[in-house]
Amino acid sequence: MSTHTPARQGLAALTLGAIGVVYGDIGTSPLYTVKEIFLPATGVALNPANITGAVSVIIWALMLVVTLKYVILILRADNRGEGGGLALTALAAQAVQGRPALRGALLLLGVFGATLFYGDSVITPAISVMGAIEGLEVLTPALKPYVLPISLAILVGLFMIQRFGTHAVGKIFGPVIVLWFGVLGVIGLMHIQQQPAILAALNPLHAWAFLSERGWHLFAAVGAIVLALTGAEALYADMGHFGARPIRLAWTGLVFPALALNYMGQGALLIGDPGAIENPFYRLFPDNLVLPAVVLAALAAVIASQAVISGAYSMTKQAILLGFLPRMELRNTSAREAGQIYVPGVNWALLAGVVAAVLLFGSSSALAGAYGIAVTLTMMITTVLTFFVVRDGWKLPAPLAIVATLFFLAIDALLVAGCAIKFLDGGWFPLLLGLLLFVLMSTWQRGRQLLLQGIRSEGLELEPFIETLSDASIHRAQRTAVYAVANPETVPQALLHNLKHNQVLHETNVILTVKFAERPWVPEAERVALQALAPGFWRVALCYGFMDQPHVPQALALCAAKGLVIEPFETSYFLSRETVVPTPGAGMANWRERLFAALSRNAGSAAEFFHLPDNAVVELGTRVQI
Template structure:
């Protein structure tokens, strides 16, 4: 991303950021203020509490989103990329010399990343249901149709994912700009009728409201935190748009519109407490309710699309960083490498979303499940950022500790507010996150054990090549590429080829693909070529965790290093390891069986590395762990 975009490109990027980044937080006014005054929170509906609660929402947006994310965390970019895994990699680099701490930060960041999937399930469910529930305001007779209409919209949303988001993406920005414009305009209308609500702009009102809650403080905060869901998207989508467009979009449109709408809802409730049944849609006169339901539904779909696309990107990052097995990835755009579709993730998310809708049944019930995953992610982000600014940026300890302590205190209050909703649904995203964490950590540990077993039983490459120089094996006039995880060992496929076919190729390439904890590897560092012996070469291909591997394209770059690789005279020999769980070694036996099952069902190496189907030979081997 250019650091000095032109005025036209900056405008386009800002428009795109409004559409993609802010869809989630932009739909929070559909349900937030209503949840604050539910009986469970213990907050009475009166003018003083309306001013105080609205003040807390506005100043929470100011402190958490503006100060923490927009001003501070957007500076912690990993070569232009953001998000949980990018920040984790950055923190791990900052403590490179402390292995135990580095491993702890990696596990913490991994847990934060798994919570994103919980958010990817809850966000589509609550956003779409919150929008469709506006039909009840238009006419109570439509209430029975809210659930089936919501399910139908969500099923359709996931079924169209395979076609890519490029066409839909072009309308994201203008639609969400219209959405925020409407939020601001209707808010101003009601503020004019009840200007007393403007007292909420005084932060003292927020302090008074919180200090008077007593033990009900956490219940109130647990509802108010709904206004902040989607804040992580600012950081996660930085690589798509850059920090400056995201900042401009927030300060120029999104934050003012949200603040005005929350103030407008507070003003409405001061004059008409009966509007609490659905204060958002009651802002509008009856003839505009149905059009607003349609616009809200479209905004909710856009908000859902953002987290669904984010789940695809997160999955690819996790695969390349070694936390997930290879999954089938479909590239839906020839121009944009970042636009991908992951069928397994898509259908798993659809099952989770429909399950959440049917299990909870309404946006109010879903609000109990919403928030805890997001606030825990915010807490983890703050912890990881400390190591970046202290160990990576080398800022003074007093500044790093002071800033971290302040934001950790805020995050801890938000987490505590959501934790009391654990039995009301907060368990749902946590169970999803913990399940994924177990799966990812099992895969990462299993790969470590597998590599250790292969190294223990493997042969050193260079002495083996020297022994082949004595002759004896027939040479085939083609190029053989042997993909290996450890380039210092003899590939199992090469041993099988010699043992069963008694043949060597004229040119033999020992290929290793390395994935790094930086998002992108420069093109001039893509390949490293080393001549080992006549007819033998070692080629290492480097990718970042935001890149899609393409081995044939990378091998074409070897021509500049003195190694000509003809795509029509090249065969790819792959080793497919069958994992055999062994009691008493490595992990517990059930985790080894889980790893073996994941390994069996992983997508093939050939498809993952974009190898030509008619040039691949797979040879199997059994490995005990």
């Protein structure tokens, strides 16, 4: 297990951190959810019965989806302490390892879910920050023209500071969000005291009556109510950082009560003053407290945005190590915490997407149309993947697994249908982003498979080739050559180049492959597998988890205990940069082969990715047909 496991920190500190990072997204939902439910497009009349019913649906949706599904059940499906879409995908793939076709389908399903997370990473910062800054309009309508430029300035600033890391800012996340939830609960309670009739919303019969009376307008109402659930996936995604227990404590002890009180408070306000529907959240506050509320909401929105941005970086690293994305530059922003990374390419792509979303939609209400569909589809994919973990991995009885899965799938299907009707109102935006990323990721994965097949079919078998060298009088250089290869069964092209052009063979030759397991961490004791092939020839396989930081020189130092001493200053690393040549025939469609070739050309440096010393790397090109 990694040194940065949750158990090393105190429960109170972890719970505080979980409140700050995990719940920022769902904690900003009260800014816009209630207002969206009573828009003319939903067909929900603004009367006391509907207000009570809508608030009841929100509370019971939080109870069923967040508390029952995520907090109680899915937090148990951890991949050696890690959670999140790709960790769950790896777990499901392991559970059905004996069925290759099903395993492949689950991997692709999980990758699609991961791509939807990127769509959420674009929409969340835009809607959270805009929803907060729109409070200025409550102060005075004269400030309305400034909402968009102020929102853009905050968002651009947020992405600009990412390269400095979040460690310093992270220390204030917990206290600020605790204050935020405290304010949500207290201001809601004040209005509940004025209209205690809203407490009827705690009765699920009001939720059932509200939904059953909607008719064909049911989906429109659900599409707005689902905004209260956005951020639920973060509970599972951030499990590796904090552990399941702190996340559960934070939800039951503070977050859920504060959200329930605030939604009931907004309902109480609307029962007494239907005119407050223009912005029911900010109308909860007295006039002299609106500006402080805007400032606090803006801080909460920035923290919510930071959480999904950091999540996008982690997701990218996992996707690279699991073989779904080409290598990219990954920068560690903390010497003490390996999990804090910065991915420049992802950062600027997200910024471009967020700016485009703000300019394209222009308000939090318009963005609400785009929000939800990616989140609910991800929830549905999580339910499907969890079924295979529960049934095939944990071996629970089939009837129990099927009934539980069908129950949650029915809820997920209703939520997806409610969001699907908003497709033309903006729902297409995150789906388009997700689809483009899915094409990229699936193309890269399939292209790497074809590339390995090409290398295997065109290469010489390694062991027979080594035998032919045993009697040859070839000059031996008194150094170690490490040949990094994708396929350890064939002769590295760099080794052939050395023999052909330089007529030299190194004293020690290491055929090195780096593999990434479908688990988050690989302990040091399992890092290195060593095989002596012939005098002076070794085959070495290094294994990392998808949350590990690959560092090849450090791992090779572990070979000394197994009989192979690699002196750092007497070692050269030979890398092969494949030039992919698309060819007609089997494999992929021609446009996908060309896309893979372009991705391969622009992949990040292997030397940098594996932390190889710059002055000891020799890179050679080779052409491979796919």
